[in-house]
Amino acid sequence: MNTKVTIAGVEFKNPVTTASGTFGSGMEYSEFVDLSKLGAVTTKGVASTPWPGNPTPRVCEVYGGMLNAIGLQNPGIDVFCERDIPFLKNYDTKIIVNVCGKTVEEYVAVVEKLADQPVDMLEINVSCPNVKEGAIAFGQDAKALENITKEIKKAAKQPVVMKLSPNVTRIADMAKAAEAAGADAISLINTITGMKIDIERRKFVLANKTGGMSGPAIKPVAVRMVYEAAHAVNIPIIGMGGIATYEDAIEFILAGATMVAVGAYNFVNPNATVEVVDGIEDYMKRHGIEDINSIRGAVE
Numbered sequence: 001m002n003t004k005v006t007i008a009g010v011e012f013k014n015p016v017t018t019a020s021g022t023f024g025s026g027m028e029y030s031e032f033v034d035l036s037k038l039g040a041v042t043t044k045g046v047a048s049t050p051w052p053g054n055p056t057p058r059v060c061e062v063y064g065g066m067l068n069a070i071g072l073q074n075p076g077i078d079v080f081c082e083r084d085i086p087f088l089k090n091y092d093t094k095i096i097v098n099v100c101g102k103t104v105e106e107y108v109a110v111v112e113k114l115a116d117q118p119v120d121m122l123e124i125n126v127s128c129p130n131v132k133e134g135a136i137a138f139g140q141d142a143k144a145l146e147n148i149t150k151e152i153k154k155a156a157k158q159p160v161v162m163k164l165s166p167n168v169t170r171i172a173d174m175a176k177a178a179e180a181a182g183a184d185a186i187s188l189i190n191t192i193t194g195m196k197i198d199i200e201r202r203k204f205v206l207a208n209k210t211g212g213m214s215g216p217a218i219k220p221v222a223v224r225m226v227y228e229a230a231h232a233v234n235i236p237i238i239g240m241g242g243i244a245t246y247e248d249a250i251e252f253i254l255a256g257a258t259m260v261a262v263g264a265y266n267f268v269n270p271n272a273t274v275e276v277v278d279g280i281e282d283y284m285k286r287h288g289i290e291d292i293n294s295i296r297g298a299v300e
Contacts, residue, residue, distance in 0.1 A: 001284055002291040003277075005039070005258050007236045008159035008184035010120050012039035012094055012259065015292060016249065016277045019240045019263030020045055020098035020123060020163070021070065022214075023273075025084035026091070032270035035091040037277055042261060043084060045100035045125050048109040050076040055207040060196055065215020065242070066264055067194050069208035072100050072125075077113045085117055094120040096161070104148050108155045115157040122158050123238075124149075127165030127190040139165035139190070142177040149181035159184035161238060164229070166218075167193050171225045172232035179233040187238035187261070188229060189222045214264040216242045223255050230256025230297055244272065246279020256297040 003014040017040040018026075025043045026035050035041055053073025060067050074080070080097075088095050097119050101107035111122060126148055127139030138144050149162055162178040164171065166189035178186050191212025196205040222241025230237055239257030243249055244265040252260045265272045280292070289295060 001281070001289075002293070003281060003284070005293060007121070007161075007238075007258055010094060010159060013092075014039040014277050014280065015253065015257075015259040016273055016280070017042045017094075017096060017238065017259055017261045018266065018273060019214075019261040020125065021068075021072075022263040022266045025080075025088060027084075027087055029266065029270055030091075033274055035088070035093050037274050038093050039259060039277075040094035040096050040120070041088055041091075042096040042123060043080075043088075043098050044074060045072045045098045046074050046077050046080045046110060047072065047100050048077055048106045048113075050074065050079070051100075057205065057207055058211070060205045060211070062194065062196055062213065062215075062217075064217025065213055066267075067196055067206060067211035067213050068191070069206045069211035071208070074100070077110050081113065081117055085119060089118060096121045096123050098123045098125050098163070100125045104151050107148065108151055111152055111155045115155070119158060121161060121184075122152075122156055123161040123163050123187055124152055125163050125190070127163055127167075140168050142173050145174060146177045146181040149178055149183050153182040161185040161187050163190055164188040165190050166221060166225055166241075172228050175229040175233045179235050183235060185236040185238060185258075186229060186233070187240065189218070189225050189241040192218050192221065214242070216244055216265075218242045219248060219251075223251050226252055226257050227255040227299070243276065244268070246276045246283060249276050249280060250283055250295075253292070253296055254299040258293075258296060 054071030219242025239252035240261035
């Protein structure tokens with residue numbers, strides 16, 4: 001039985017990774033999860049310099065999920081290379097580094113610093129709704145997306161995955177723009193912009209007013225967008241958005257995803273990723289599926 005999948009020449013032992021921003025670099029979760037069981041660990045976003053993130057409060061629960069406006073707080077690329085990469089190299093898993101920035105130059109600076117690092121793939125976060133500078137322009141404008149993808153591809157030594165925003169009119173157009181500019185793969189969806197108001201205080205619950213919604217409630221939107229993107233482009237897709245169980249993961253694969261990422265549900269169940277890996281294997285056995293790749297996009 002084969003659970004291996006390949007994206008841009010990189011082979012993963014199974015199609016399960018973590019969604020950026022929900023797993024750190026795996027340090028906090030390594031007490032609960034054997035990271036070597038995962039196809040890959042996708043790190044929290046890393047920038048060219050340390051970012052403090054947004055003011056608090058910046059996380060709240062909502063029906064069917066959560067809102068976050070962390071603002072991509074991170075220690076910067078130098079600390080990441082010194083601390084996080086060596087930690088992850090202790091495990092038999094692939095490393096996908098999520099890269100963030102406010103300008104094309106900032107993204108490229110991080111990509112260049114990662115060029116000689118032992119990481120397997122770069123996921124470029126051009127679609128985070130929590131960072132006011134840059135992200136909207138890159139993540140919601142096809143021309144801007146095409147431009148930044150081209151610049152990153154010029155600098156990158158590893159395969160490049162462009163992470164797409166769902167906060168657009170037509171996801172297929174954004175997927176095509178990323179493919180046309182040379183992206184090796186795309187990942188989707190990032191969070192959906194949302195808001196919560198405290199009616200007693202008549203104030204926004206989040207200091208940022210808006211935040212990115214994640215969790216089970218967004219899964220039907222995510223599955224639909226992955227399906228549409230898969231029918232628009234020929235590059236592989238990492239699907240995410242509301243995955244909590246292996247059944248959710250299989251839905252994304254049937255819709256056309258090569259890999260899947262578990263995000264917000266890690267906060268509910270720290271062992272969720274491994275349970276999804278095991279569940280996919282059980283599903284394959286039950287249905288006599290020899291190769292996970294044979295059911296990709298197989299929905300009728």
